[in-house]
Amino acid sequence: MKEKNNKFFSIQNIILFIVMLAIPLTFFFFLKSETGSSFGSAELIVSIMLGIFSTLFLIWVKSVIFKNPYLGAIIGVTALAVFEYSLFYKYEGAYTMTFVIVGTLIVLAYLGYYFLKYKNSKLTSEDQKEIDEEFEE
Numbered sequence: 001m002k003e004k005n006n007k008f009f010s011i012q013n014i015i016l017f018i019v020m021l022a023i024p025l026t027f028f029f030f031l032k033s034e035t036g037s038s039f040g041s042a043e044l045i046v047s048i049m050l051g052i053f054s055t056l057f058l059i060w061v062k063s064v065i066f067k068n069p070y071l072g073a074i075i076g077v078t079a080l081a082v083f084e085y086s087l088f089y090k091y092e093g094a095y096t097m098t099f100v101i102v103g104t105l106i107v108l109a110y111l112g113y114y115f116l117k118y119k120n121s122k123l124t125s126e127d128q129k130e131i132d133e134e135f136e137e
Helices: 011-035 041-067 069-090 094-118 125-134
Strands: none
Touching: 011 041, 011 094, 041 069, 041 094, 069 094
């Protein structure tokens, strides 16, 4: 029996999760130090959920970019704009702007890397099987 190669927990995805988790944790920590707001279990849960959701979303966008680079890039940039709008709707100030810029640069670098990597590649049947196996479980 062939052993499955689980690419879902690859080193790139783990690093992406750590970065996407560190951004909201740091944001809430600095928000607490500047405004005196709470930094408790609610902020930790929101940060963890945001890290998980954003990582899974970026992994999904990467698979869309693999199949159709332009559609994947449009989906990724649109989702980034919606997220930034929703963040600025609730928070404002220098720290918010700093974390939006850092997050935007990370997401755009991620999207740009995979866009350029897969823009001129042709999808073979082996590649399609690899994508299907990655998202099967």
